[in-house]
Amino acid sequence: MALIAYDSVDAAVFQADRHLSDDALGGWRDAICGHFDPRPGTRILDLGCGTGSWAQAFRMWWPGVDVLAVEPSPAMRDRAAFQPIVPGTADNLPFPDASFDGVWLSTVIHHLPDLAAAAREIRRVLKPDAPVMIRSVFRGRHDGISLFHWFPEAIGVLDRYPSVSEVEEAESVQLLPSGRFPDDDGPRVQVGPPA
Ligand SMILES: C[S@@+](CC[C@H](N)C(=O)[O-])C[C@H]1O[C@@H](n2cnc3c(N)ncnc32)[C@H](O)[C@@H]1O
Numbered sequence: 001m002a003l004i005a006y007d008s009v010d011a012a013v014f015q016a017d018r019h020l021s022d023d024a025l026g027g028w029r030d031a032i033c034g035h036f037d038p039r040p041g042t043r044i045l046d047l048g049c050g051t052g053s054w055a056q057a058f059r060m061w062w063p064g065v066d067v068l069a070v071e072p073s074p075a076m077r078d079r080a081a082f083q084p085i086v087p088g089t090a091d092n093l094p095f096p097d098a099s100f101d102g103v104w105l106s107t108v109i110h111h112l113p114d115l116a117a118a119a120r121e122i123r124r125v126l127k128p129d130a131p132v133m134i135r136s137v138f139r140g141r142h143d144g145i146s147l148f149h150w151f152p153e154a155i156g157v158l159d160r161y162p163s164v165s166e167v168e169e170a171e172s173v174q175l176l177p178s179g180r181f182p183d184d185d186g187p188r189v190q191v192g193p194p195a
Helices: 008-017 021-025 028-033 053-063 074-078 113-127 146-150 152-160 164-170
Strands: 043-047 064-071 101-108 131-135 190-192
Touching: 008 074, 021 028, 021 053, 043 053, 053 064, 053 101, 113 164, 146 152
Parallel strands: 043 064, 043 101, 101 131
Antiparallel strands: 131 190
16 A cells, blocks of 8 residues: 555645745756756656656756656646656556666655566666666665754654665665765765666
């Protein structure tokens, strides 16, 4: 069962409280460009795009890039700032093999019921050596995040999140080799080429 249904009530709450502004996203642009080269004609998939904050930003930042977005929840799709959005899930993507130059997952990885199945499917739709970029907190990786310093009881929430090594293990093909995480609260990008 999904962690959160993202039905119409959840979608309204997400849109009101968690839809990220362009200002909030700006700090991530350089971090993403460290792994994805947004040349005209390249294609990026925003997987589990929610209300479309990232897909919208990608389209604004890189006008020549083809941005596609997938989201399973009809309520989130209906409220999205980005259109069109394709219905789908990480383990069943409605795209041909080798369709994308990069895949972006922002705060989605902890919702995936079968990481290995998702990894296989993501690898299928990626071109060789294209990056998978995951924005998330991970169990056991809360030390540098001020939220957990000020509200230590929130660390319990991370029990529901995979650890980096669990993500790597699920990708037994080492789809997501371990990257270096900075010690501050800044952008963190875990990225690696498919094997
Ligand atoms: C916390 S929201 C993040 C939305 C967006 N990526 C963002 O950062 O604003 C998590 C999203 O993951 C989606 N999701 C849940 N299960 C999924 C799955 N199996 N495959 C793809 N997306 C999924 C949810 O519907 C929801 O929109």
